[in-house]
Amino acid sequence: MDTGNYKAIVDEIKPYGARLVAISKTKPIEVVLEMYNQGQRIFGENRVQELLPKYNSLPQDIEWHLVGHLQSNKIKQIAPFISMIESVDSVMLLEEINKQAQRSDRVINCLLQIFIAEEKTKFGLSENELNSLLESKIFTDLKHIRICGLMGMATNTPDQQKIENEFKHLHQLFARIKKDYFADKPYFKELSIGMSSDYKIALNCGATLIRLGSLIFGER
Ligand SMILES: *Cc1c(COP(=O)(O)O)cnc(C)c1O
Numbered sequence: 001m002d003t004g005n006y007k008a009i010v011d012e013i014k015p016y017g018a019r020l021v022a023i024s025k026t027k028p029i030e031v032v033l034e035m036y037n038q039g040q041r042i043f044g045e046n047r048v049q050e051l052l053p054k055y056n057s058l059p060q061d062i063e064w065h066l067v068g069h070l071q072s073n074k075i076k077q078i079a080p081f082i083s084m085i086e087s088v089d090s091v092m093l094l095e096e097i098n099k100q101a102q103r104s105d106r107v108i109n110c111l112l113q114i115f116i117a118e119e120k121t122k123f124g125l126s127e128n129e130l131n132s133l134l135e136s137k138i139f140t141d142l143k144h145i146r147i148c149g150l151m152g153m154a155t156n157t158p159d160q161q162k163i164e165n166e167f168k169h170l171h172q173l174f175a176r177i178k179k180d181y182f183a184d185k186p187y188f189k190e191l192s193i194g195m196s197s198d199y200k201i202a203l204n205c206g207a208t209l210i211r212l213g214s215l216i217f218g219e220r
Pocket of ligand 1: 023025046067068195196197211212213214215
């Protein structure tokens with residue numbers, strides 16, 4: 001692991017006030033622990049099967065984020081400890097997270113994942129789906145979830161302008177939703193955008209969480 005790179009990136013993002021989510025998928029426990037010992041506390045995984053053994057063998061003060069597509073039957077296993085689910089893309093998922101959080105006597109932080117990219121393969125709510133979710137006001141009845149903001153992934157392209165447009169668009173959407181639905185909710189403040197290839201653009205487009213894997217851990 002290139003820890004020099006890690007330190008440099010932590011310093012780089014500090015002035016922006018953003019937080020780093022270290023995406024540790026495919027990386028062994030020893031490597032995650034090494035980064036923990038460098039001071040990193042927020043880690044992200046995209047698969048529940050991989051998250052569980054890491055959660056069980058790593059220090060308990062790690063804040064785990066789930067960043068990948070989540071099947072509702074897996075929520076039960078992570079509800080007792082997950083710090084944030086960044087990849088919520090349906091009302092059904094919100095309801096199931098609420099149910100399992102209630103069983104664990106917890107309130108689970110969630111981000112709504114919005115589809116902003118050009119690719120057909122990426123998960124997330126369309127803007128229409130987001131609007132109808134928010135208009136349904138279902139989330140106001142779910143006492144065991146807290147919607148803390150939005151997450152998105154830009155198109156995988158070398159076209160920097162296109163990435164910037166997608167991030168700016170999501171930032172505007174975030175601002176509108178904050179104003180219209182969460183104006184009195186200080187916890188609605190997170191914009192999770194930016195990965196290894198585009199985090200610099202994301203930092204300039206209002207990112208509060210950036211999700212870095214390969215840049216800090218090396219290629220997968
Ligand atoms: C893997 C992954 C990342 C990190 O990707 P890198 O390009 O390795 O930084 C970020 N977000 C999500 C949702 C991921 O699945």
